[in-house]
């Protein structure tokens with residue numbers, strides 16, 4: 001009999017044993033030595049780990065750098081809910097209006 005055991009990154013990354021105060025937005029938790037090995041696994045692990053990991057990291061880093069340094073965000077739905085299916089997503093796709101920092 002084959003048993004499949006799915007894991008949900010959103011849940012294991014909120015384990016307070018490894019991520020103190022998990023609901024708090026705290027990017028500094030990844031500074032220094034960061035989380036213990038094999039506890040933060042958004043790209044999976046082992047031989048079937050996501051092959052897009054390095055591409056995705058660079059892509060997101062460049063995207064976020066430009067977003068933050070060049071634009072101010074205005075959320076069009078201020079209190080937009082998060083839905084879980086099972087990963088968390090903004091209920092309406094996080095519509096925003098971007099305002100350039102340049103006049």
Ligand code: HEM
Pocket residue numbers: 042043044045046047048049050051052053055056
């Ligand atoms: C933020 C972006 C991404 C996240 C969070 C992500 C996450 C994951 C996760 C969790 C897995 C399963 C790993 C496991 O079973 O241990 C996976 C597998 C995979 N990902 Fe990604 N991924 C991302 C982007 C990408 C990109 C950009 C590509 C391709 C260009 C890609 C291609 C793949 C492929 C082909 C697999 C299957 C690997 C296998 O089964 O051997 N992913 N990804």
